[in-house]
């Protein structure tokens with residue numbers, strides 16, 4: 001159990017735990033991101049090079065040659081029944097909390113976002129981890145946090161395109177239940193893989209890696225008709241070459257669209273028929289993956305026969321879930337937290 005003196009004003013945190021990135025926001029102005037990875041030295045040389053037992057985030061990725069890299073969240077969910085993953089998750093969350101710079105004696109209250117589909121076991125496991133780190137913690141579903149942030153809790157659909165999964169959630173004025181949400185296992189990571197393979201096929205002579213494919217996608221990703229050519233400098237036998245990757249980037253980015261549209265069509269039917277017209281005008285894209293250009297328009301165009309359909313990107317897709325978590329922590333008096341999510345409360 002965490003043992004703060006509980007003297008200061010509470011430090012309130014919103015934490016969005018993702019497969020690839022964890023976002024941390026606080027009521028004192030913290031707005032930070034850490035890659036969701038923990039690295040452990042492979043052997044004694046690594047221990048010497050690291051001067052520590054582990055390293056978190058981007059720093060660990062840069063040292064992958066001598067570290068074992070762990071992703072404690074798989075498809076956004078804590079890997080089940082695995083002590084090492086739980087330990088890595090704890091190190092990651094501890095690091096995330098430290099980014100908010102808690103002062104000795106500060107009570108720390110945190111709202112943590114987990115994927116909508118996280119099991120009860122998973123939520124409890126996460127709360128167990130936070131017991132030693134926070135005085136009060138609540139686990140809530142990520143799409144709900146995003147909806148809370150943009151004030152779209154009723155007659156709206158949230159599509160969160162992350163790295164591991166795309167989560168689509170119907171907001172009906174209540175905490176979303178199992179039937180209100182679907183998960184598609186195609187998101188940013190899947191696009192990266194398709195893009196890497198496409199470039200390898202069409203440009204077998206250039207050196208391509210998954211990481212490079214991801215960077216190309218993040219810089220140039222688009223769907224629909226190209227507004228400009230995607231021209232990228234790559235390496236062939238160590239020498240620079242210029243490649244036109246317009247077709248490859250478009251094809252890879254469009255691979256996630258069909259399934260999103262299909263699931264969207266299913267989810268529209270969980271709403272009352274009288275509400276569906278309003279719902280179709282309230283479809284929101286969030287998560288890092290939604291920054292692919294043209295995505296909102298392409299999804300809307302696939303739903304033409306439904307009448308007027310408006311698909312929008314939320315104003316701040318990377319931090320929308322985390323901001324919603326912080327907003328909830330700031331607006332909801334702690335005595336009501338049990339009514340909204342799964343809660344751990346220290347007995348002090």
Ligand SMILES: Nc1ncnc2c1ncn2[C@@H]1O[C@H](COP(=O)(O)OP(=O)(O)OP(=O)(O)O)[C@@H](O)[C@H]1O
Pocket residue numbers: 017018019020021022075076077161162163164165166187188189214217218219221286287288289290291292318
């Ligand atoms: N500008 C961009 N264009 C396209 N994709 C991007 C861009 N910026 C980030 N991404 C992608 O967004 C994904 C990360 O998004 P996000 O941080 O929302 O995921 P996550 O929450 O870690 O994952 P998950 O929700 O699946 O657990 C990565 O696949 C990344 O490549």
Ligand SMILES: [Mg+2]
Pocket residue numbers: 017018019076142160162163287
């Ligand atoms: Mg996410």
